[in-house]
Amino acid sequence: MKNLLKHWQFWLAVFIIILGIGIFSFAIYYTVTDQAKLKGYNEMTAVVVGYEERKSFSDNRTKITYAEVVEYSVNGVTYKAANSASSTSPKELGTIMKIAIKPDDPSDCIFVNSQKWSYVFLFVFGAAIIVFGSIFMNYLVKNL
16 A cells, blocks of 8 residues: 555546545535525426527637526516526526525525536436445556
């Protein structure tokens, strides 16, 4: 083991494993904070009634994405809200989306599950990096 500590490959494997743990931990943190935001909110459904166009500029290019605008009713009052997440392929008009509202302020709306795919990606990516680093470390232990 003492010899192993002198090899740069060992420290690379350690770095890869730590990086994977960091990404995985980041995914856990954001999943937990996302769920914590929903405390005190009531879940309901809303209907996609339009889109909000969002432009971003990079590398002298304009990228256009679209955020769903939904409509929902609470106690006979109709509200509209735009999703904070946007994409190049938004949901179709008339699609039902899950939202959460504050009971004392129905205009305060959170889109439930709007960014879950990114958390899943981070979990999978972090786990894959940990597995790769562990396999690499195992190889080094056996061959150095």
